[in-house]
Amino acid sequence: MRYELYYWTGIQGRGEFVRLALEDAGADYIDVARKRGDSAMMPFLRGKYDGALPFAPPFLKAGKLVIAQTATILAYLGPHLGLVPGGQAAEIYAQQLQQTIADIVVEAHDTHHPISSSQYYEQQRAAAKKRATFFRDERIPKYLDYFESVIERGNGRQALSRHSYVDLSLFQLISGLDYAFPNAMRRMQKRIPRLRALAERIAERPNIAAYLQSPRRIAFNEDGIFRHYPALDPKN
Amino acid sequence: MRYELYYWTGIQGRGEFVRLALEDAGADYIDVARKRGDSAMMPFLRGKYDGALPFAPPFLKAGKLVIAQTATILAYLGPHLGLVPGGQAAEIYAQQLQQTIADIVVEAHDTHHPISSSQYYEQQRAAAKKRATFFRDERIPKYLDYFESVIERGNGRQALSRHSYVDLSLFQLISGLDYAFPNAMRRMQKRIPRLRALAERIAERPNIAAYLQSPRRIAFNEDGIFRHYPALDPKN
CATH class of the missing domain: 1.20.1050.10 (Glutathione S-transferase Yfyf (Class Pi); Chain A, domain 2)
Structure with missing residues (x-):
């Protein structure tokens, strides 16, 4: 299956947790907003898509399923990508x-x-x-x-x-x-x-090392979740 | 099965989301800390119990399973208590x-x-x-x-x-x-x-109405998550 990942362009953010799973497993996926712009997410967020309503990105389209919330997306992907032990x-x-x-x-x-x-x-x-x-x-x-x-x-x-x-x-x-x-x-x-x-x-x-070197890995920056502000991390 | 719910005494907190599901379904459960004190949770939080390690209450013991995080507990209980549609x-x-x-x-x-x-x-x-x-x-x-x-x-x-x-x-x-x-x-x-x-x-x-009238429902108070401080909710 070709998964569609929807997340804001320009930051790693919460989408990165999903991206790492897809990359590690070598899954077939499209990072939709990075191809078509953030506006590609809007029909889903505005409820135009006839399925589960996401509150916010990231969300994943897997066939007809739309799944939001990072932990829920990973709970779904885990067994499909072989990224969780059985049971x-x-x-x-x-x-x-x-x-x-x-x-x-x-x-x-x-x-x-x-x-x-x-x-x-x-x-x-x-x-x-x-x-x-x-x-x-x-x-x-x-x-x-x-x-x-x-x-x-x-x-x-x-x-x-x-x-x-x-x-x-x-x-x-x-x-x-x-x-x-x-x-x-x-x-x-x-x-x-x-x-x-x-x-x-x-x-x-291997897949993660290749991903981290690729342009698909956005660098950490001060628009994301993890931001480096020296005032918030003094030496002592 | 008799479920064991572990959560801080004295507040509704996150435990209440689990408690409402158990009460609504008329499930057999013990609210362990309210019977035996908050210290009953410590062996689990300190890793003395040989299973999943909770970061914090609430957690639920269901047979040998120990499950923490409210949303995970409810994802588990949903199908068992008939509290989620099938599929x-x-x-x-x-x-x-x-x-x-x-x-x-x-x-x-x-x-x-x-x-x-x-x-x-x-x-x-x-x-x-x-x-x-x-x-x-x-x-x-x-x-x-x-x-x-x-x-x-x-x-x-x-x-x-x-x-x-x-x-x-x-x-x-x-x-x-x-x-x-x-x-x-x-x-x-x-x-x-x-x-x-x-x-x-x-x-x-019926089960919720009975529960809300019972001493099992702790009143909202200023130790919990939802606190009423007039300064935080002005009239206009």
């Missing part, structure tokens, strides 16, 4: 982990937009600085300690009993945090050996 | 809608905790007032217009083709917003006739 328990656990990744992604976003996503970062710098402090000092450690434990309980190298979309998403999470909060992540370095090893192995997977 | 498309759409409800729940929480959930509201009042303004003026309308459209595209009365856990969660969302933002919700009144009618019908379902 209900593994599928459920993968879903749960993906939603927890979604939670820290929201928190990472809100470090630069603690008041409103309809205002610029520059209009909420003071609150951003405060929120980022807590995010760096409390939330990053809490979430990453958790995911480190998840890998420890998995097979020691991966979140589940074998390679899965959760590992790909953990790679993306670590990459994003490294970009946005290099100083905070340097302080976390020794605390997350399993996550670090996992992220390195994911980057070396 | 993959409906199950996926229900999941997507539940995750969108989870998103607005985070945003509702962050109106009173825009900087950090480890500080008191009183320590972040100024930012809370700003964030709440955007939440009332932009986010509540955006989300509720969306859910109104979802019902319109559903069967006109419900989100999906028949009664589902999504409807129960929409009832809880509306109830929470009414409690926290009565003035803002009064201004929304005419804009969401289908959501209003749905919430009323859910409240009248």
Whole structure:
């Protein structure tokens, strides 16, 4: 099946979690907005398409199905792309982990937009600085300690009993945090050996390595979720 | 099967979305922390239980399965409790809608905790007032217009083709917003006739009506997600 991915052009954003799964599996897909512009998403968002109504991108069209919400898209794709171990328990656990990744992604976003996503970062710098402090000092450690434990309980190298979309998403999470909060992540370095090893192995997977070198991988930037603002990541 | 629900005592919080599904279906369940105290959750959160590792409550024990994240719990319970229409498309759409409800729940929480959930509201009042303004003026309308459209595209009365856990969660969302933002919700009144009618019908379902009258329903309060602070919901 040729999947159609719909997501904003110009940023990795939440679409990247889906893109990594499609790329890793070598799936046949079109990144529709990058071919035809962001306006290609509008009929779906305005309810002109006679199926499930997305609240926001990303959404995926798979045959007649339209599926929105990153974790739901991956829960659907996982078994189709061979990116989740078999069995209900593994599928459920993968879903749960993906939603927890979604939670820290929201928190990472809100470090630069603690008041409103309809205002610029520059209009909420003071609150951003405060929120980022807590995010760096409390939330990053809490979430990453958790995911480190998840890998420890998995097979020691991966979140589940074998390679899965959760590992790909953990790679993306670590990459994003490294970009946005290099100083905070340097302080976390020794605390997350399993996550670090996992992220390195994911980057070396042939399809992922090829993707990361390709023009299909948009660079991190200050329009996305993971933004590097030095004021939000001081040296000490 | 006797389900075991684990959630903090003293607040409705995210556990309430699960509780409403269990109550509506007349399922056999124990609200473990309310019987044995919050400490009953610790072995699971500390990884002493040999299964999926929850990041935070709520989590559900169903036989040997431990399932965390509200939307994942409901995706699991839906078919078991008869609370989702049959078929993959409906199950996926229900999941997507539940995750969108989870998103607005985070945003509702962050109106009173825009900087950090480890500080008191009183320590972040100024930012809370700003964030709440955007939440009332932009986010509540955006989300509720969306859910109104979802019902319109559903069967006109419900989100999906028949009664589902999504409807129960929409009832809880509306109830929470009414409690926290009565003035803002009064201004929304005419804009969401289908959501209003749905919430009323859910409240009248025999099992839900009995539950809401019972001591099992904890009252909304200022320790939970939906908090009523008059400063965050001015009259105009």
